Amino acid sequence: MPQHPRSDPREIPDPAGGRARNPRRLLLPVSLCLLLGGCASNTSWGWYVINPMTPNGWTNVKFLISGMGATILVSAIAAAISIFLGLIVALPGLSANRWIRLPSRIYVEFVRSIPLLPMLFWVFYGLPIVLKSMGISFPIDPFWGAIITLAISDSAFTAEIYRAGIQSIARGQTEAAQTVGLNYIQTMRYVILPQAIRRILPPLANQFIYIVKMSAFASVIGMQELTRRANELVVTEYRPLEIYTLLILEYLVLVLAISTFVRWLERKMGSDERG
Amino acid sequence: MTGPAIEMAGVNKWFGDFHVLRDISLTVGQGEKVVICGPSGSGKSTVVRCINRLEAHQTGTIRVDGIELTDSAASIRAIRSEVGMVFQQFNLFPHLTVLENLMLGPVKARGLGRREAEARARHYLDRVRIPEQADKRPGQLSGGQQQRVAIARSLCMEPKVMLFDEPTSALDPEMISEVLEVMTGLARDGMTMVVVTHEMGFARRVADSMIFMDAGEIVETGPPEIFFSAPRSDRCRKFLSQILHH
Numbered sequence: 001m002p003q004h005p006r007s008d009p010r011e012i013p014d015p016a017g018g019r020a021r022n023p024r025r026l027l028l029p030v031s032l033c034l035l036l037g038g039c040a041s042n043t044s045w046g047w048y049v050i051n052p053m054t055p056n057g058w059t060n061v062k063f064l065i066s067g068m069g070a071t072i073l074v075s076a077i078a079a080a081i082s083i084f085l086g087l088i089v090a091l092p093g094l095s096a097n098r099w100i101r102l103p104s105r106i107y108v109e110f111v112r113s114i115p116l117l118p119m120l121f122w123v124f125y126g127l128p129i130v131l132k133s134m135g136i137s138f139p140i141d142p143f144w145g146a147i148i149t150l151a152i153s154d155s156a157f158t159a160e161i162y163r164a165g166i167q168s169i170a171r172g173q174t175e176a177a178q179t180v181g182l183n184y185i186q187t188m189r190y191v192i193l194p195q196a197i198r199r200i201l202p203p204l205a206n207q208f209i210y211i212v213k214m215s216a217f218a219s220v221i222g223m224q225e226l227t228r229r230a231n232e233l234v235v236t237e238y239r240p241l242e243i244y245t246l247l248i249l250e251y252l253v254l255v256l257a258i259s260t261f262v263r264w265l266e267r268k269m270g271s272d273e274r275g
Numbered sequence: 276m277t278g279p280a281i282e283m284a285g286v287n288k289w290f291g292d293f294h295v296l297r298d299i300s301l302t303v304g305q306g307e308k309v310v311i312c313g314p315s316g317s318g319k320s321t322v323v324r325c326i327n328r329l330e331a332h333q334t335g336t337i338r339v340d341g342i343e344l345t346d347s348a349a350s351i352r353a354i355r356s357e358v359g360m361v362f363q364q365f366n367l368f369p370h371l372t373v374l375e376n377l378m379l380g381p382v383k384a385r386g387l388g389r390r391e392a393e394a395r396a397r398h399y400l401d402r403v404r405i406p407e408q409a410d411k412r413p414g415q416l417s418g419g420q421q422q423r424v425a426i427a428r429s430l431c432m433e434p435k436v437m438l439f440d441e442p443t444s445a446l447d448p449e450m451i452s453e454v455l456e457v458m459t460g461l462a463r464d465g466m467t468m469v470v471v472t473h474e475m476g477f478a479r480r481v482a483d484s485m486i487f488m489d490a491g492e493i494v495e496t497g498p499p500e501i502f503f504s505a506p507r508s509d510r511c512r513k514f515l516s517q518i519l520h521h
Binding site for chain 2: 170172173175176177178179180181182183186190191194195
């Protein structure tokens, strides 16, 4: 049986030598050194480009941050659609009848397999042609192109989250609801979903963070969001290091704000449920 | 209505290849109390679950109050509105208060006004003798209290028939009697009841007729005086000796 060299006890070289032979291990320390070294010396960093104390720097910062609204708006609308669409896709997927289950499975497997960027191109450049041939004139601008793509792409994942959450509620709950006369929609609305939502919320929040980050792709179809703004500024200022660093920090702030909000929401619902 | 409350004739059911119910035929008269017993896996719970369509039977007929139970949603709805059910695991809704548990069915399924539904809920909570627990969550109650809430929840739908699927099997011993007392009271008031249970003392006191099931079929039926003193079949005698002398 072939053995992995590192699991072979006869061959333990000195640790430093082993590390040196694996370049991937150096990735983190080296990049950290570069980053910190860059901060310490003024030769490779030019913070003036986004220094809010100077008029030009302040203009640049305002320009970069002005993409925040579009990023938030696109992400929020896409997430709202995805949360709704995911439920619509998930419910038939829970049916006992395999022919009702099938379309839901196909949708999830199909949508899940499409990378975001090709889907964005297809929706932005291709979908208007499809719609036109069907006699529908709906011009897709970058804003709606991004929303449609993000919402559909994400809905496959939210559907799976709903499915897992609903399946985790004991079958006896559905049976009890049936015996007090509730129909399917009432059972979901008053009995199953209120219980499932507490378990669904954390992974759903994860998906929202995912949408916020993926919205950066919308820059390639010309959406004026955070990443697009950064790209445009880099082209005029030639300071990619500083500008992209700020861009990353902008996403960090956004995601941390969402996490904090969700943490609060979870606590609120969790304490509601206790007892 | 003068016909029988429940009529099952030649009912068969399979779970895949497993023949769970074999030619089940039984009649439950209006106001009659029937106790079903038998070893685990004998199909006794399945019989009860077929009566309100938590499980679908494959052949034979089931009638409740003259309505035949078919695949049609209308017949299922009609029958479920006449049949209350109490589960072994209570199956209360944990996210709702006791009062909300009792009001959900009447308000959402029957369209009863909230005030009327609340009055009804409080009435039945009185009847199961826990009016003071109305605003608590199920998780704050003992098992016996939870099961009494579950009984009250069924009664709020004002059913003609009550089904009990091992209602005391999940309870600690000291809580069994409080649930059985409520059930005995219900029986005294004339409710038609089908009870799957191993509580033979309750069966002796309350049952009009006993049914013993084994391996998916009804092996023996009869009034409790004869059933307990002179069981005809070996299987029934063996089962009774096991659960009565342990």
